[in-house]
Amino acid sequence: MSEVATEHNRIVDAAARLFYERGIHAVGMDAIRTEAGVSLKRLYGEFASKDELIAEVLRRRTEIWDAGIAAAAASAATPRERLLAIYDFLDGWFRTDDFRGCGFINAFGELGAGSPAVAEIARAQKERFQRYVGRLVRELGAPEQLGDQLALLAEGAQTTAAISGRPDAASHARAAAVTLIDVALAA
Amino acid sequence: MSEVATEHNRIVDAAARLFYERGIHAVGMDAIRTEAGVSLKRLYGEFASKDELIAEVLRRRTEIWDAGIAAAAASAATPRERLLAIYDFLDGWFRTDDFRGCGFINAFGELGAGSPAVAEIARAQKERFQRYVGRLVRELGAPEQLGDQLALLAEGAQTTAAISGRPDAASHARAAAVTLIDVALAA
DNA sequence: TACTGTAGAGAACGATCGTTCTCAGCGCAA
DNA sequence: TTGCGCTGAGAACGATCGTTCTCTACAGTA
Incomplete structure (x- = not known):
C-alpha cells in the first residue's frame, strides 16, 4: 500500500516535470510511463485517463x-513583510534553472478553453492567491483594492520572467509593491 | 496576385482565430483549411509547414x-495620458467576447521550450512593448524603472483577466499605474 | 479539336497519440 | 504439482496529426 502511494507520487511527479518542461500536449503517456518507471497498466490503474492525471498534477502544483x-512568509514578522516575502519567493523561483513560467498560466493557455476542468483549477488557484494577498492587506489596514494591485504585480512578474527571461522582474514587482503599500498606508 | 494576397491573409486570419480559440496543438491543418476555405495544396503553397504558419500568425499578432x-494613444495629449491609455485599451480588449488572454503568453506556455522560433517572437514582442512604455516614461521625465513596473501591471492584468475572467483587472492596473506615476513624478 | 499546365478535392502515408489487449511469468493456496 | 490470480512488458488498435500524392476538371493555345 505504501508501494502504491509512492508509485502514485512518482507518476504525478514525473508527469508534472514533463508537462512543465515541454507542454501538456507534447508529452505522451508513454513518456510519462518511462520517466516514472512504471508499467502502462499501472499508470492506467492509478489514473483513468490523461485528463485525470493532468488535473492531479495541477492540484499537486497548488500545494x-x-x-x-x-x-x-514564515520568516516574516509583520503583514507588510509577509506581503513582500511573496516577491522574494518569486525571485528565488525565477532563478531556478528549470523555471518556465507559471504552470497554471501555461496550462490554461494551452487547453483552457477546451478543458473546463483545467480552467477551473487554474481559476481557483489564482483566486486562492488573491484571497491570501487580500487577507494580508486587511491585516495591514490598507484599502481592499491594494490586494488586487499587488496580485497583479505578482502575475505580471511571472509572465515577464518567463518570456523575457529576466528574473529581475521580481525585484521590479517588489519595488512597485513597496510604493503602493506605502501610499495606501499614508492615505 | 491580389487573389493570392487575400488568400494568404484569409489563411493567416483563420489560423489566428482557431489557434487563439483552441490552442495551437489542438488545431489541425485541415481545420485551418476548412475555416479559410482554401485547398490543402494552396495552404502548403503559401506556408511550407505548420511551424511557418504559426510564426506568421504571431508576427501578424504583433502588428x-x-x-x-x-x-x-492617438487620442491622448500627454505622455501620462498615453501611458494610461494602455490600460484603457486593455479594458476594452478584456471585455470582448472572444478574449482568452495574451496570445503570446499562451503560445509561449504551450510550446515555448520546444519551439525556439515561437519563444523568440514572444520575447521580441514583450521587449517592444517594454521599450514603448520606457519611451513614454522617459518623455514623462520619470525614472527608468517606472517603465518596468508599468509593463508588469499590464502583463499581470492580461493573465488575471484571462484566468479569473475579471475584466476589471484593467482598472486595477490603471489605478496602480496612476499611483506609481504620481509617486515617481513627485520624487 | 487536341494538347498542355494548373489547381482543387480529397485519398493516402507514415508517425504518433491515448487507450486497451495479449501473453508470458510468478507467487501462492490446496 | 496443479491451477489461479495478478502483474509487467509491450504489441496492437483506432483516431488523428502533418504532409504528400493522385486524379480529375478545366482554361488557354495552336
Missing part, C-alpha cells in the same frame, strides 16, 4: 505553491 | 497589438 508562499 | 496601442 507546492501554497507551501512555498507559506515558507517565505 | 495588431501595436496598432491597438497606437490607436489608443
Whole structure:
C-alpha cells in the first residue's frame, strides 16, 4: 500500500516535470510511463485517463505553491513583510534553472478553453492567491483594492520572467509593491 | 496576385482565430483549411509547414497589438495620458467576447521550450512593448524603472483577466499605474 | 479539336497519440 | 504439482496529426 502511494507520487511527479518542461500536449503517456518507471497498466490503474492525471498534477502544483508562499512568509514578522516575502519567493523561483513560467498560466493557455476542468483549477488557484494577498492587506489596514494591485504585480512578474527571461522582474514587482503599500498606508 | 494576397491573409486570419480559440496543438491543418476555405495544396503553397504558419500568425499578432496601442494613444495629449491609455485599451480588449488572454503568453506556455522560433517572437514582442512604455516614461521625465513596473501591471492584468475572467483587472492596473506615476513624478 | 499546365478535392502515408489487449511469468493456496 | 490470480512488458488498435500524392476538371493555345 505504501508501494502504491509512492508509485502514485512518482507518476504525478514525473508527469508534472514533463508537462512543465515541454507542454501538456507534447508529452505522451508513454513518456510519462518511462520517466516514472512504471508499467502502462499501472499508470492506467492509478489514473483513468490523461485528463485525470493532468488535473492531479495541477492540484499537486497548488500545494507546492501554497507551501512555498507559506515558507517565505514564515520568516516574516509583520503583514507588510509577509506581503513582500511573496516577491522574494518569486525571485528565488525565477532563478531556478528549470523555471518556465507559471504552470497554471501555461496550462490554461494551452487547453483552457477546451478543458473546463483545467480552467477551473487554474481559476481557483489564482483566486486562492488573491484571497491570501487580500487577507494580508486587511491585516495591514490598507484599502481592499491594494490586494488586487499587488496580485497583479505578482502575475505580471511571472509572465515577464518567463518570456523575457529576466528574473529581475521580481525585484521590479517588489519595488512597485513597496510604493503602493506605502501610499495606501499614508492615505 | 491580389487573389493570392487575400488568400494568404484569409489563411493567416483563420489560423489566428482557431489557434487563439483552441490552442495551437489542438488545431489541425485541415481545420485551418476548412475555416479559410482554401485547398490543402494552396495552404502548403503559401506556408511550407505548420511551424511557418504559426510564426506568421504571431508576427501578424504583433502588428495588431501595436496598432491597438497606437490607436489608443492617438487620442491622448500627454505622455501620462498615453501611458494610461494602455490600460484603457486593455479594458476594452478584456471585455470582448472572444478574449482568452495574451496570445503570446499562451503560445509561449504551450510550446515555448520546444519551439525556439515561437519563444523568440514572444520575447521580441514583450521587449517592444517594454521599450514603448520606457519611451513614454522617459518623455514623462520619470525614472527608468517606472517603465518596468508599468509593463508588469499590464502583463499581470492580461493573465488575471484571462484566468479569473475579471475584466476589471484593467482598472486595477490603471489605478496602480496612476499611483506609481504620481509617486515617481513627485520624487 | 487536341494538347498542355494548373489547381482543387480529397485519398493516402507514415508517425504518433491515448487507450486497451495479449501473453508470458510468478507467487501462492490446496 | 496443479491451477489461479495478478502483474509487467509491450504489441496492437483506432483516431488523428502533418504532409504528400493522385486524379480529375478545366482554361488557354495552336
